[in-house]
Amino acid sequence: MNLLVVLDVLLEEQHVSRAAERLAMSQPAVSRALARLRTMLGDPLLVRTSAGFVLSSRAQLVRQELDVALRDIERVIEPPDFDPATDDSLIRITGLDMEIGLYIPQLIKRIRREAPNMRFEIVRQENDSFPMLENDEVHFSLSGLAPLSAQHSLHRRQIDEMDVVCLMAESHPLAQGNLTMEAYAAQPHGLVSITGHGPGSMEHVLAQHKLTRTVALRLAGFTSVADFLEGSTLIFTLPARIAEKIAIGRKLCIRRLPEPLVAERVKFFIYWHQRYHHDPKIRWIREHFHHVAT
Numbered sequence: 001m002n003l004l005v006v007l008d009v010l011l012e013e014q015h016v017s018r019a020a021e022r023l024a025m026s027q028p029a030v031s032r033a034l035a036r037l038r039t040m041l042g043d044p045l046l047v048r049t050s051a052g053f054v055l056s057s058r059a060q061l062v063r064q065e066l067d068v069a070l071r072d073i074e075r076v077i078e079p080p081d082f083d084p085a086t087d088d089s090l091i092r093i094t095g096l097d098m099e100i101g102l103y104i105p106q107l108i109k110r111i112r113r114e115a116p117n118m119r120f121e122i123v124r125q126e127n128d129s130f131p132m133l134e135n136d137e138v139h140f141s142l143s144g145l146a147p148l149s150a151q152h153s154l155h156r157r158q159i160d161e162m163d164v165v166c167l168m169a170e171s172h173p174l175a176q177g178n179l180t181m182e183a184y185a186a187q188p189h190g191l192v193s194i195t196g197h198g199p200g201s202m203e204h205v206l207a208q209h210k211l212t213r214t215v216a217l218r219l220a221g222f223t224s225v226a227d228f229l230e231g232s233t234l235i236f237t238l239p240a241r242i243a244e245k246i247a248i249g250r251k252l253c254i255r256r257l258p259e260p261l262v263a264e265r266v267k268f269f270i271y272w273h274q275r276y277h278h279d280p281k282i283r284w285i286r287e288h289f290h291h292v293a294t
Contacts, residue, residue: 001073003040006033008070011063014046014053082280084115089281094123094132095142096192098222098242099268103142103159106292111285130154133273139282140289141271144239155277156269157286159293160241163265166255167236167243169229174255181209181258188216190228190236202237205263226250239266 006023010030013019020030038045043058055063093104100122108120123132129141133154147154166184168175174183185206206213217228225236226246238246243254257263270289276282 003033003037004066004070006030007037007045007062008066010034010037010046011055011059011066014055016046082284084111084118084284086117087115087281088117088119090119090121091140091285092121092123092138093140093142094125094129094138096125096221098245099142099144102241102245103268103289103292107285107288110292111288130271133271136273136275139272139276140285142268143271144266144268147271153274154271155274156271157289157293158267158269159289160268161265162240164237164257164263165240165243166257167225167229167238167246168234168253168255169231170251170253171231172233172235172253174235175253179255179258181206181211181261184235184258184261185211185213187213187235188233189213190217190219190225190234191215192222192225192236192238193218193220201263202261205261209260222246226252239268 006019006025009019009022010016010033013022016030016034017027020027023030025033034046041058041062044056045059045062046053047056093100095104104120104122111118123138125132125141128145128148129138129143130147132138133141142159166174166179174187189202202213217234219225219228222238222242225238228234229236230251236243237257240254246252247254270286272282272286
C-alpha cells in the first residue's frame with residue numbers, strides 16, 4: 001500500500017526530488033521505493049531523456065488505473081458515512097412484549113424525526129435473546145437479564161431501574177390490609193418466563209426466609225397478564241413500570257412487596273454486539289436510547 005502511494009506521486013511528478021518533497025520523505029527513500037517498484041512491475045516506469053524523466057508505456061497504463069484503485073481503497077479504510085436524513089436501513093430489535101412497549105415506541109418516534117426513512121423490525125424473542133445478537137439476527141436486545149455466555153462480545157447500556165411490586169385483582173383478598181410475606185407466599189402465583197421452566201427470582205428471596213410459593217401459571221409474555229388476574233386470586237410479581245402499564249384501564253391493584261421480601265431494583269439494559277460497536281449508525285441510535293431513558 002505504501003509503495004502504491006509513492007508510485008502515484010512519482011507518476012504525477014515524474015521527478016524523484018519533487019515526489020520526495022510531496023511525500024515528506026527523503027530522496028534516497030523515494031529512490032529505493034522506485035527501485036522496488038521497478039522490480040515488482042518489471043518495468044522502468046520513469047525513463048530518463050534529455051528533457052528529464054518521462055513515463056514508460058506501462059507507467060502510462062498504470063497511472064490510468066492507479067488513481068481509481070487508491071480512491072476505492074480509501075473508501076474501504078475510511079469510516080462509513082451516516083446521514084440520518086437519507087438513511088433507509090432496517091434496524092432489528094428484540095425483547096419481551098411489554099418491555100418493548102415501554103421503551104421502543106418512544107425511541108422510534110424520536111428517531112424518525114431525524115431519520116424518516118429508517119425502518120424497524122421487532123423480532124420475536126425465542127428463549128434467550130443473546131444468541132440472537134451473536135448470530136446477527138438483531139442489532140439490539142432489550143433485556144433485564146445478564147448473558148450466560150459471550151459476555152466478551154456484547155456491550156450494554158442501562159436504560160431504566162425500578163422496584164418490583166405485586167399485581168393482583170382489585171377483588172383479591174390481599175388487595176387491602178396488611179400484606180405479610182407469609183400471606184404473599186401462600187397465594188397462587190403467576191410467572192412470566194421466556195423459557196417456560198426454571199424458578200423465578202422471587203424463589204431465591206423467599207428461600208432466604210424459609211418460604212416457598214406455588215407457581216400456578218406460567219406465561220411466555222406480559223400481554224395477557226391482566227386477563228388472567230382479573231377476578232382471580234393469582235399474584236404476579238413484576239417490575240413496577242410494567243405492572244403500571246398492565247394495570248391501565250383494568251380492575252387491578254398494585255401493592256408493594258412485604259418489606260422483608262423487597263429485593264434489588266430491576267435494571268433494564270439495551271445490548272448490542274461488538275461487530276456494531278463502532279458503527280456510526282448504531283452508535284447514533286444508542287445515543288437516542290440514552291435520551292429516551294433519561
